[in-house]
Amino acid sequence: MKKWGFLLLLLLCLCLTFINIEPFFEPKEEIQNYDHYENDKVEDRRISGNLQKKEITEEQIYQGNLLLVNSEYPVHPESIKSDVINLSTHNVLTKGYGLLESAIYLSEDIARRFSEMITAAEKEGVRNFSITSGFRDFDKQSVLYQEMGSAYALPAGYSEHNLGLSLDVGSTQMKMAEASEGKWIEKNAWKYGFILRYPKDKTDVTGIQYEPWHIRYVGLPHSAIMKEKNFALEEYLDYLKEEKHISESINGEKYSITYYSISQSRTFNVPDNSYFEISGNNMDGVIVTVYQINYRVKC
Structure with missing residues (x-):
């Protein structure tokens, strides 16, 4: 009996060595705010357990998926995505949609995420997508x-297209404002980390006319929060700066989001072995997003 007990204990130990860390999840349609902290209590309440200190560099203000680019805040050289590719040479990434021309460029990472979104749309019977423009130098x-002219384009360095995070999406059937493709994007893009960057009801905030074709990657959970609160990117970044720290739960996955002004802090703390992302806002600070990690035992 002792021998069998030892074997069972050994098997259990082997199972526990196979831990699968999964910071991402299948996007659904549930989001809830489960905690907001007072600004003066952020440091000692938002994180528990062993912490590791990370440095914030000046360069990080101008890197990441949450950069604000408009007539006031231009693209910096370090802001441009380093993995820009010609989509026409990557057939796997363009499956399920067309390209208006042979030389359309985009961040490879963003192209993969867009491809996942198009696959989901196709399963719902919406399949006449095309990319009309992507990254522009x-x-x-x-x-x-x-x-x-200025009525239809922005000067070099002041367009999101200069980042590699944005793309113009069209329908092969009709204008995006009336097309099922446009309606699907407006309703579902947030689930895959994309936002409609220039909505119809936010022209006074963005300073740009309604563009149902222009989408921008910001990533989850940010796209979900912006959808829930009906925020344009400008409003969301102002919201984070005001709140300093928020915590959100989406389908059971918890996220801790904290804004750090570079003038006030050059370091931040995160739990040991946590998954986190840093993005600058292209203005004056960085946003740190800490993802709760799920552990699943596999035998």
């Missing part, structure tokens, strides 16, 4: 601005 943006 400063030279191409300058030419576009000269050709179309």
